[in-house]
């Protein structure tokens with residue numbers, strides 16, 4: 001099957017630790033509970049979009065230690081994994097996140113096989129077949145090389161660096177990548193950094209660099225900006241158990257709409273509906289909804 005979308009991003013092993021109080025430096029603290037989850041921006045989006053019926057391929061770099069159950073989970077949802085690359089001698093990216101009773105968090109990020117992504121040859125088999133190329137966390141230099149490929153002229157290119165916009169990207173490379181893209185995705189803090197990088201004040205100003213801007217607003221839903229209109233999308237009211245993966249889920253629902261030819265508002269509603277399933281359970285890939293579940297919830301929002 002040919003993919004509709006080719007996603008580039010992380011495939012991570014996430015270890016979530018809970019404790020009463022995060023320890024001070026040079027001390028230790030008891031971990032109350034620990035759980036391993038499968039995650040990473042790329043794996044999350046590719047898995048959830050596939051589960052919603054969008055033919056999706058994933059380009060990601062992992063190690064030999066990649067748990068077979070993780071691969072099986074992605075395949076079972078239909079993710080095309082031909083370009084999930086096992087890097088010789090490297091480990092799968094791993095994140096340890098400790099959170100305490102005051103909602104404080106620390107995260108330790110081990111990049112593993114993704115650390116040297118900027119030096120790897122481009123994987124472009126799925127991208128050549130796909131209509132949409134969605135670039136998430138990962139090396140800016142890799143993505144800039146990808147954008148410059150002649151075949152990419154025919155693709156809808158989405159830039160979505162997520163939290164890495166703050167510490168991995170810089171103004172020069174961001175401006176270049178943004179101007180080579182058709183859509184930009186961000187949350188509220190990422191929007192602030194994007195505006196700082198281009199030296200502008202309001203989200204509308206980004207439209208001189210990129211034609212479509214998809215901005216998620218947490219509990220307030222999302223706003224989609226195009227050069228013709230601005231569309232406000234309400235969130236689904238729900239109890240938040242764990243916000244991890246909310247953004248990735250939004251994108252999955254959004255693309256499930258685009259794939260079926262829906263308009264901006266419906267795409268946004270489908271995004272919010274998909275997120276609402278993911279934030280009401282722990283881990284990102286433990287509560288992946290089906291198209292029917294998402295469609296029904298999005299219709300109720302209208």
Ligand SMILES: Nc1ncnc2c1ncn2[C@@H]1O[C@H](COP(=O)(O)OP(=O)(O)OP(=O)(O)O)[C@@H](O)[C@H]1O
Nearest residue numbers: 187216217218219221222235243245246247272275
């Ligand atoms: N408290 C909430 N109530 C309802 N929906 C929410 C809430 N928080 C997030 N969402 C949904 O998730 C979407 C994405 O959330 P947000 O803007 O926080 O993204 P994010 O910061 O990238 O998330 P993350 O990085 O934690 O996955 C929102 O557009 C909304 O639909």
Ligand SMILES: [Mg+2]
Nearest residue numbers: 162163187247
């Ligand atoms: Mg996010």
